[in-house]
Amino acid sequence: MKKTIFVKIFGGYLLVIIVTLALTFPLSFRAIRHHHINTLTGDLKNLCLTLKLNISPLLENNRIDELDTLIKKLGRQIETRITVVNLDGIVLADSEKDQAIMENHKNRLEIMQAIRDGIGTSLRYSTTMKEEMLYVAVPIEINGKVFGILRASLFLNEINTLLNNLQMTIIKIAVIIVVVLLLGAFLFSRNLSRPLKELGDASRKVAQGDFNAKVYLKNRDEIKELADSFNYMTDQMKNLFTQLSYQKEELDSIISSIKEGLCVLDKEGKITIYNESFRKIVKNDSVKGKFYWEVLRKIKFDELIKKVRGERSSIVEEIELNNKTYLCSATFCxxxxxxxxxxHDITKIKDLEKTKKDFVSNVSHELRTPLTAIKGFVETLEETTNDDENKHYLNIIKRHTDRVINIVEDLLLLSELEEESSSLEFEDVNLEGLIENILKIFDQRLREKNLVLKFKSDKDLPLIKADPFKLEQVFINLIDNAVKYTESGEIIISLSQKDEKVVIEIQDTGICIPKEHLSRIFERFYVVDKSRSRKLGGTGLGLSIVKHIVLLHNGKIDVENIPGTGTKFIVALPIHFS
Known part of the structure; x- marks a missing residue:
């Protein structure tokens, strides 16, 4: 059961009051009783000392009858029991009883104390009066000699009656104090708990979305400061929620207006956010809260998501979905x-690209025959003519014809590599021997340009599964570029094994490729320096062919710009093709 702050405070005050009364009442009553008895003891002592003056002459002259008469008279007047006892304990006179029938008092505590200490007190049960009594005894001395003991006593029931009346008075006063304290505690607890209850009710309203809930207090204390802070907080929360609502609506509007399909996956793979375009792409009306593999059943998409989560990076790949091609970009947050x-739907772009490739392939096929014929007739004219001027023009025609034929051959090869049906003829290939044979092709050109070629390979380099003819084209293109664009210095070719791959590095000291061109050098017809490329007979297709062949082998090719030292191409080929 929940305890309110009112119950806690009021209950605490009540407990403190009860404990305080429980401790102080018995102690105070005991102290009052003790003090009262001490006061009566002092009064009885003074009484004894006063009476001793009247009693001493009678006792000295042994006038016992007169002594008894006097004692009884005085007892009635002062309402106090008076007893005179000789040193042997025999009662000589008593104001209440006949002394002749009374017991010997020699062993009474107050008598013994009076004889020993000069005064004796005792609070005990009287065997004579059959009641509890307070006794005070003093010795009767005449000329320094003790003749007897004078004892005065009071009935304890009279003392108890007085104390009971006093106790009742104290109880009444205590009850009044308790009532006043409890009333004060009640008012204090209610005044403290009421504003807190108002704050609690207002907090629940705010939790339910009512930011207009306010708490206004009249008192000036810390709780009012708390209420003012609460009101300020609700105002700020209202403003923040208004801004968040506006931003959410704006974000929802932006996401909905995006033509590309968009979805957000949580760490478990559930779709938390998506737009209308995504729902249309997957053709599913119920998307939110489902696992992505329930909505988009594509192995390639599943592999992409797992790869992104594993590498915690961004990856872009093409996927086929419902006879359309999409460029899928996945980013890890x-x-x-x-x-x-x-x-992103790139179906039209892919169709246009395919049309362009088909056109280039068809044109290349159509150009091959007439270009071959032109080259043949030019060579025939060169053999039959003796005119130097005509030979000059024929050389120009032949050079440009050869360039066009090279472009056509490269285009046809590239089209063949881009075909999905393109296949490789795998053999066990010794890369070290393959490259050594290729280097023989460039011996003359290296000598002509005074270039140094260094070739180094790791020992016990394993054979790889690959198409040797295709790899020849890769390394011929890369080494040809290195020789072509290096005017002085050296070319370094190295082979090494890293894990389950063989890495080939071709580094030259030629011109550096600017950083802004590195991302595009593998595109068709892309050249860094068009005038230089045209002069050297470059087609802009060599690196594109290289990349396609490397990718067909499930390999990877990268390029690094080394400022001041040239360019490095890095090719990584798997040892076992899968």
Missing amino acids: TNKEEIVATL
Whole structure:
């Protein structure tokens, strides 16, 4: 059961009051009783000392009858029992009883104390009066000699009656004090708990979305400061929620207006956010809260998501979905371990690209025959003519014809490599021997340009599964570029094994490729220096062919710009093709 702050405070005050009364009442009553008895003891002592003056002459002259008469008279007047006892304990006179029938008092405590200490007190049960009594005894001395003991006593029931009346008075006063204290505690507890209850009720309203809930207090204390802070907080929360609502609506509007399909996956793979375009792409009306593999059943998409989560990076790949091609970009968000994926429809671009490739392939096929014929007739004219001027023009025609034929051959090869049906003829290839044979082709050109070529290979380099003819084209193109664009210095070719791959590095000391061109040098017809490329007979297709062949072998090719020292191409080929 929940205990309110009112119950806790009021209950605490009540407990403190009860404990205080329980401790102080018995102690105070005991102290009052003790003090009262001490006061009566002092009064009885003074009484004895006063009476001793009247009693001493009678006792000295042994006038016992007169002594008894006097004692009884005085007892009635002062309402106090008076007893005179000789040193042997025999009662000589008593104001209440006949002394002749009374017991010997020699062993009474107050008598013994009076004889020993000069005064004796005792609070005990009287065997004579059959009641509890307070006794005070003093010795009767005449000329320094003790003749007897004078004892005065009071009935304890009279003392108890007085104390009981006093106790009742104290109880009444205590009850009044308790009532006043409890009333004060009640008012204090209610005044403290009421504003807190108002704050609690207002907090629940705020939790339910009512930011207009306010608490206004009249008192000036810390709770009012708390209420004012609460009101300020609700105002700030209202403003923040208004801004958040506006931003959420704006974000929802932006996400909905994006033509690309968009979805956000949590760390478990569930779709938390998506737009209308994504729903249309997957053709599913119920998307939110489902696992992505329930909505988009594509192995390639599943592999992409797993790769992004494993590498915690961004990856872009093409996927086929419902007879359409989409460029899928997946990005890992580290703060919530979420993945944001977008699907951009590139079907028209891919169709246009295919049309362009088909056109280039068809044109290349159509150009091959007439170009071969032109080259043949030019060579025939060169053999039959003796005119130097005509030979000059024929050389120009032949050079440009050869360049066009090279472009056509490269285009046809590139088209063949881009075909999905393109296949490789795998053999066990010794890369060290393959490259050594290729280097013989460039011996003359290296000598002509005074270039130094260094070739180094790791020992016990394993054979790899590859197409040797295709790899020849890769290394011929890369080494040809290195020789072509290096005017002085050296070319270094190295082979090494890293894990399950063989890495080939071709580094030259030629012109550096600017950083802004590095990302595009593997594109068709892309050249860094068009005038230089045209002069050297470059087609802009060599590196594109290289990349396609490397990718067909499940390999990887990278290029690094080394400022001041040239360019490095790095090719990594798997030892076992899978």
